Amino acid sequence: MDIIKFEFLKLLKKSRGWLGPILVFTLIMIAYPLTVELTDIELGQSFFSILWIAALLVMMLATEDIFLEDFNDGSLEQYAISQNNLSFVVGSKIFIYWLVIGLPISALGSIFCVGIINQPNFGFQIFPVLLISTYIFMNVFSFGNALSLTKGSILGTLVTLPLLLPLLIILGKVVIAINFDLNYSGFLFLLLGILSIIIVIIPMITSYIIRAHLE
Amino acid sequence: MQPIIRAHNLSYKINDKKLFQGITFDLFKGKALHIKGENGSGKTTLLKIVCGLTTPTKGDLTTNTNKKICYIGHKNALKQYLSIEDNLALMNVGNHQDIQKYLSIFDLDKSLDINIANLSFGQQKKIALLRLFLNNSDLLILDEPCVGLDMNTQKILVEFLNQELLNGKVVLFSSHISLDIVSDSLSI
Numbered sequence: 001m002d003i004i005k006f007e008f009l010k011l012l013k014k015s016r017g018w019l020g021p022i023l024v025f026t027l028i029m030i031a032y033p034l035t036v037e038l039t040d041i042e043l044g045q046s047f048f049s050i051l052w053i054a055a056l057l058v059m060m061l062a063t064e065d066i067f068l069e070d071f072n073d074g075s076l077e078q079y080a081i082s083q084n085n086l087s088f089v090v091g092s093k094i095f096i097y098w099l100v101i102g103l104p105i106s107a108l109g110s111i112f113c114v115g116i117i118n119q120p121n122f123g124f125q126i127f128p129v130l131l132i133s134t135y136i137f138m139n140v141f142s143f144g145n146a147l148s149l150t151k152g153s154i155l156g157t158l159v160t161l162p163l164l165l166p167l168l169i170i171l172g173k174v175v176i177a178i179n180f181d182l183n184y185s186g187f188l189f190l191l192l193g194i195l196s197i198i199i200v201i202i203p204m205i206t207s208y209i210i211r212a213h214l215e
Numbered sequence: 216m217q218p219i220i221r222a223h224n225l226s227y228k229i230n231d232k233k234l235f236q237g238i239t240f241d242l243f244k245g246k247a248l249h250i251k252g253e254n255g256s257g258k259t260t261l262l263k264i265v266c267g268l269t270t271p272t273k274g275d276l277t278t279n280t281n282k283k284i285c286y287i288g289h290k291n292a293l294k295q296y297l298s299i300e301d302n303l304a305l306m307n308v309g310n311h312q313d314i315q316k317y318l319s320i321f322d323l324d325k326s327l328d329i330n331i332a333n334l335s336f337g338q339q340k341k342i343a344l345l346r347l348f349l350n351n352s353d354l355l356i357l358d359e360p361c362v363g364l365d366m367n368t369q370k371i372l373v374e375f376l377n378q379e380l381l382n383g384k385v386v387l388f389s390s391h392i393s394l395d396i397v398s399d400s401l402s403i
Contacts, residue, residue, distance in 0.1 A: 006305050013297055074290025078346075081266050082283045215269045 003089055007096040018100045021062040025105050028054040029112040044117040048126075048175040051109055052168055055130065059137035060157050062101045063145050066093060067210060071149050080214055090210070091203035094142050102134035125178050132191040133171060139195075139202040140164055146209040167194070217279050218243050219354060219385040220265060225274035227260050234260055235403045238274070244353075247376070247386040247398035256403050258389040259289070262358050265387060278354065280385075285352035287360055291343035295332040299323060299342060302331055308349040317348050320371060337363045344368075348375060355379060357388040369394075 011017055032050050033043055067090075070076045079089045109130045114123035141157045148156030170187060177184035218241035226236035234257035242248050250258050263269040264276060266286050278284075293302050308314060318324040321341045331339060340363040347355060355376070361369050373395050376386055380397070388394075 002307060006307075009301060009304065010294060010297070013294075013301065069294075072290075073294065074288055074292040075294075077268060077286070077288055077290065078292045080268055081286050211268075215263075 003092045004096060007093050008100070011096055011100050017065070018062070021058045021101050022104055022108070024061060025054055025058045026108060028058075029108065029116075033116055047113070047116050048172075051113065051126075051130075052133070052171050055105060055109060055134055056137055056161075056164065056168070058105060059102065059134055060141050060154075060161070062097060063138060063141040063157065064154060065145075066097060066142050067146055067149055067206075071210075071213065076210060077214060080211060086207035086210065087203040090142070090146075090206045091199070094138055094203065097142075098135050098138045102138055103131070106130035106134055122178060125184070128188060129171065129174050129184075129191065132188070132195050133167065136167060136191070136195050136198055137164060139198045143202050143206050143209075146206045146213075149210070149213045167191075216243060218277075219279050220387070221275075221277045221279075222265070223275045225261070225264060225271045225276060227257060227264065227269070228272050236273070238401070238403060240399075240401055242385050242387065244383045244385060245380050247380055247388070247396050249394070249396070249398045249400040250387070250389040250403065251400055252389075252403040258403065259358050261403065262286075262288075262356050262387065262389060266356055280353040282351065282353045284354045284356060285347055285350040286356045286358075287343060287347050288358045289362075291339055292346070293331045293339055293343060296330060298328050298330055299334075300327040302342060303327075303345065306346050306349075308345060311349040313349060314345070317345055321368070337365060337368070340364055341368060344372065353384055355384055355386045355388075357386070357390075359390055360388060361390055361392055361394070 028050065032047070036043065036046075067076065070079070080086055106127060110123040110127040113126050114120050117123075140160050140163055144156035144158070144160030146156065147159065148154075170190060174184050174187045174191075176182075177187060220240070220242040222238055222240050224236075225238040227234045228236075238261065240248060250261060252258050260269055264271050265278065266284055267278075292306075294305065297305070303314065315324060318327075321338075323338065323341065326334075331342065334342070344360070344364075347357070347360075360372060364372065376388075376394075376396050380386060386396070386398070388396075388398075
């Protein structure tokens with residue numbers, strides 16, 4: 001479990017790594033109502049699109065150097081040699097990044113949802129969806145980041161972006177369900193199902209990719 | 216007695232260019248092997264093969280140790296934005312009983328709150344070497360360990376390695392300068 005403690009320490013001390021994405025997300029959320037002069041109802045209609053895209057882009061930004069720094073300074077080599085289970089290291093890194101960046105962004109997204117749409121129940125309903133979706137985004141982008149570890153990390157994340165398009169469609173359906181006050185728990189379970197698969201597969205594949213880069 | 220490392224007919228090539236071939240050696244407890252060769256001859260690759268980081272193109276390698284390998288490579292695995300103290304915590308050697316001893320030998324015991332980025336290359340190398348000095352491994356693999364080290368630290372390193380050999384550990388190292396360590400040598 002030391003790895004979780006160490007990753008937490010590293011990320012907390014590197015404020016650029018976690019504060020940057022949170023600030024970008026906050027700025028987008030603040031800028032959105034300022035840039036359109038519409039009635040409250042119209043603001044609410046396109047808010048969720050902005051919310052998902054902002055979360056997506058910010059997660060992409062947050063994972064930019066999730067492995068790159070460790071690769072460049074030799075820490076990944078040490079992990080690969082000393083840790084029997086590199087996929088656990090990868091999974092722990094992603095979890096810590098989500099905890100420090102994804103969790104606050106989910107909370108902020110819910111707060112902005114209440115503020116902009118002016119319906120408190122929307123904020124509570126969207127919070128678990130944000131929690132799950134940011135974790136999925138982070139996993140997929142980390143995989144992309146590992147893919148192009150030696151060729152500029154942003155390239156790989158852009159390649160993996162299309163993989164998240166089906167998820168955006170599901171998120172759109174969730175918003176429709178919430179808007180019409182329908183039971184959206186089915187979508188929530190679907191997202192949880194996707195997450196439970198991704199949370200196992202992505203660290204495993206990513207650890208193989210990292211080993212290939214270390215060769 | 217079983218060797219700790221048994222390498223048989225190891226070969227490695229990159230894009231059809233043979234880096235080395237037919238490398239065979241056995242390394243027993245308490246023995247050291249000095250790998251020699253020109254730049255680009257494949258010394259680091261061979262060490263990485265022994266660490267399990269790289270797969271040989273041909274040949275077999277068996278390591279017979281239950282403990283983790285201690286590897287000191289070209290990269291220091293230090294976080295530039297963290298203090299010495301935090302880096303030691305990350306190395307998981309922060310509570311080792313000998314840590315104060317080595318920090319005071321290296322004259323770094325009063326600089327624990329200084330960021331790694333503010334240290335010289337040699338000082339950074341000394342911190343990286345703590346991973347070796349406070350190791351809990353049977354197999355020590357060192358890739359050019361003396362680069363950037365002053366004479367005094369080189370002497371401490373050599374004394375330490377000789378003591379580890381007496382303790383029955385296995386040392387595999389590459390170095391362009393000859394170290395005063397009783398070792399076999401392998402030229403590639």
